[in-house]
Amino acid sequence: MPYDLHLKDPLTEQRLFRNRMLVALVGVAVLLGVLVARFYNLQVVNYNSYATQSDQNRIQVRPVPPTRGLIYDRNGTLLADNRPSYTLAVVRERVKDMDATLEFLGRLVQLDDSDVEKFRRRLQHRRPFEPVPLRFRLSEEEIARVSVNEFRLPGVSVEAELVRYYPLGDLFAHSVGYVGRINDRELQRFTAEDVRRYRGTESIGKVGLERSYEDMLLGEVGYENVETNARGRVLRVLERHNPKPGADLTLSLDAQLQKTASDALGDRRGAVVAIDVKTGGVLAFVSKPSFDPNLFVTGISFNDYRALSDSLDVPLFNRALQGQYPPGSTLKPMMGLGGLAEGVITPESTVNDPGFFMLPNDTRRYRDWKRWGHGKHVDLNQAITESCDVYFYDMASRWNIDAMHDIATRFGLGAKTGIDLPAERPGLFPSREWKRGARGLPWFPGDSLNAVLGQGFVLATPLQLAVMTATMANRGTHYKPQVVKAINGVELPPQVLHHVEAKPANWDAIFKGMESVINRGTGRKVGEGLDFQVAGKSGTAQVVGIAQGERYDSEALKERHRDHALFVAFAPADNPQIAVSVLVENGEHGGSVAGPVAREVFLDWMSRKHSETAQGKVKKEGAERG
Template sequence: MARGDKGGPTITRRGLVLMGVQLALVGTLGWRMRHLQVEEAERYRLLAEENRINIRLLPPARGLIYDRAGNPIAVNRQNYRIVIVREGARDPEEVLRRLSRLIEISPDRRERVLRDIHARPAFVPVTVAEHLDWESFARVAANAPALPGILTEVGLSRHYPADDIFAHIVGYVGPVSDYDLSRIEDPDPLLQIPDFQIGKNGVEKRAEAELRGAAGNSRIEVNASGRVIRELDRVEGRSGQDLQLTIDSGLQDYTLRRMEGESAATVVMDIRTGEIVSMASAPSFDPNSFVFGISTGEWNALNQNEYRPLYNKAVSGLYPPGSTFKMVVALAALEDGVIGPGDTVFCGGSIEIGNRRAYCWRRGGHGWMDMRDSLKNSCDVYYYDVAQRVGIDKISAMANRLGIGVRHDLPLPAVRAGNMPDRDWKMRVHGESWLIGDTVNSGIGQGFMLASPLELCVMTARIASGNAVTPKLIRSVDGLPSAMDPGEPIGLNPNALDAVRGGMFAVSNDRRGTAYRARIAAPGMAMAGKTGTSQVRRITEAERRTGVFRNEDLPWNRRDHALFVAFAPFDAPRYAIATIVEHGGGGSTAAAPIAQDVLIRALYGPEPPIEAWPSALHQTIRERRRLGQDSASVQRSRA
């Protein structure tokens, strides 16, 4: 700025420019303030609203699981838990010390809680204890004013009221792990909730989508630090669907107790509908241990038990079917026309196959055998001969037709398909040609052949009915019944089926039958069955010369498996059964008596008449009932 001729101040060009710049800057700022406060006001108001309102997921109630009569076998019960919030506790260590006077909290647990609350924001609750009984929970709630930062909460947790009875079928739930999340391509946001539980085994796992339900949500107002101020809105989630299984609780309980002390499995199926009414694997385990967190000691005890209690032998166990497979060979031969029911084969105790001999289980042989007698006496030589005539490919095709070597679609994990080999299979898997000795071994259910108890039960149901019965485990979903299709006719010659059924009838009802002592004696309830014994070791020629070791003289894990399959009543088949006792020895002595008792229980209900058993067993049954070992007594004691 300069002075004029009269001494007054004058504005220079530079000053004018500077003033113009200042006016422009002020104008720009004013315009920007107007734009933000007037034109963008609504947008920024919404952004501010977003920042102070959070949406939280509300886990739904898990669907319940019932047995066929509507009794609950997987339920949700209240989970009383205690949490601590650091910002309200002021001195968390002192608060935990006071709390430990009211409920048991181990020093290790206290240290872990302290680590967790210091690792998280001050307003985030940390679980101190859960699954408390009501008395402990109420004691803490009553003393809450003296426990700053301590909150009592009520949630839901899974419970299995039948303990071990349904463990292998229903399975159990557990917290979502990083491994679970890694296997899911687009995980449900529910799975991100801390300690959210999903199915880990059994129906709980396979029907997870139906049982889980859909999350609700809660709109909550939080302050600048993220602490909850109030709940603005709540939309409850959709509970999971309820499932009803086909299993009969009473029969399932009895079946498992009847196999107590054995490593065994039994499957019982309704032939008319395909419904599985019992599927037990022994020994079992308590699934509640996994829900609450199984201890290291309990886990090691289960995992190291040679009877494999965690393993579902009914659907995952694969075993050589032994002589229970002879019906398949017989049907393949009859359908192919290479032998008739009345044609005979001579059994002298062994047969020469190439440069070796194949032996019958009866050292002296059975003499001349027709089909009925071959099944009744379980003659091996008969089936060595017949298997060579019909060939492995037709035997394999018949086995598949009857349900062996087929993975049956049940809502269970680890349902395995057995192995029904043929020529192509051996070349593909072993790179070797099929030998005549392989066919001979297959004729008596040995060699490369494997089947599960479920497959053997399906096989028996299809022989009994002549229909392609399909196993079913779900009876209804949310009250909507599942379709119960008895299956289309399997297309086998009725005369062939009658011949095989007649041989099975003789097994259980002819005095010389291998399962005569395990028959059902009541008129009109007779069962038709077949015993089986599958070797787990090779008997050497030297052992045959000096005498084959008896099973009871061998270590447990080197003894033969014992098998038995049957259906009843013979004239109007209703139930099919398959039982295996691992390393049980003979099918007639170890497996058949179990199947006999279970079938009688299935046919008559909780109080079968003693006349259903042969008279020679009446005293044994009376003694079992006196000791409370029959099914009705077991159920009463559990109630």
């Protein structure tokens, strides 16, 4: 059977190959066209968009927080510093499983529930790819654990930052204050500009000068463009705009005098305020008990805060600025000056003091602190020296409350002093209008008798009493109290608010009485051993009322129900330089308890001033001989 033979047809195969080649070339050309079109779309049409996305994956804009301004005392002692600290931070966009990451980190470092809760709140208020702090102040061991496990923790980093530190601890807690982490309430009050200014910063001034000078201390935030790898680690800095550091503050406060006043007050509750008579600068500002402000800087623990807030001694309460106490007899020199100016009394006016005073047509007896009285012919000098209540009762009964209110307000009572510290309370010096508005009652003659002795409705802060005493020492020049002396080395000028007018003879009469308080009156312990003259006045303020006819019995009262002890003074009496007010809660005796505290302040300040003056004279004489 013959085979069916097929011979090659070169022409047919060539035609078939050519057709296939054409189809392949067309296909390749179409694919190349699509590819070129795609490349054109990516590289030309959408270049800017994709370049930006690429840069966002590779380059991040990070805020550079400014260095917070430093705070010094008048002699250059550092009161508020910035120290390096290491913070555990997380970039949310780099973390695939946040819960698992937090759980793993909890095995490497100590994380409280509060740390995690605060971290989750911070996540809601941050920019994309911005590191969010999880734990502050890592130890070296914790840093090492995180570094060893770095490959397991994409998006997690340990970052160095400067945090606030207060070298002297509790000594300036109520004046310098402290910073703390920005909370939700503060964030809600932030404007768009605030959000920009605090970018990269976790802290804000909470109390004291840290709060009132926040805008100056903060500085201006900077920015830097950094290149990162796929894990978010910074490879290099491409561009940087440096931040502007905050302003440095120099205070009128003196660290040594502050410690002297604090030590003199001891463990007792109270306050001490010292003011430079010539400028109004605050030299010492003590409130005790106090607290360590460093506890608040990176977030205080629940146990620490509870211990402070639940304490019966309320260490967080600023007694010098916010404590409103009856000023007692410390007002008598000021009231005596007002009585002289109004012609109600003269330096020679006398009263008979049998131990009590009675208003006309009134059976009530307003008792003197001395039950048997101060004698039949008590004049102004004796009334101030021995703190005779009856003399001032008699003066108040013949005086107008409106005039009393006027002289008190001109010396700074019943209103905020304007000091450059936040949260000051105004105290109270009552008037007819105040009582009718607050109590719905008219003003009674007995109210005037209470007011002239700094009792009844009258309330004052230790700061106000120091301002009153400094105004007295200045013979009427009323300076605004100022804690900050200079900003970035530029001194702030003293501010005179007004002048209290009085005849020189009237000032002399009051000064003479205040000097007698120290020489032979209730403040004798203050002047012992001093080589300069002090002028002062003691005071005792009731905490609980005593029924008519009953005597004050210290032993029968609880310690916190006993009278407060107060003392105000200035020195030297012939050329005043420093005015001091002292309050000792439940100290009972102004002259013997509060007075010695003022004495230590005077002794420290005047001894150093005398030494500086002597050194200055030696240098001057040496320069002249040279």
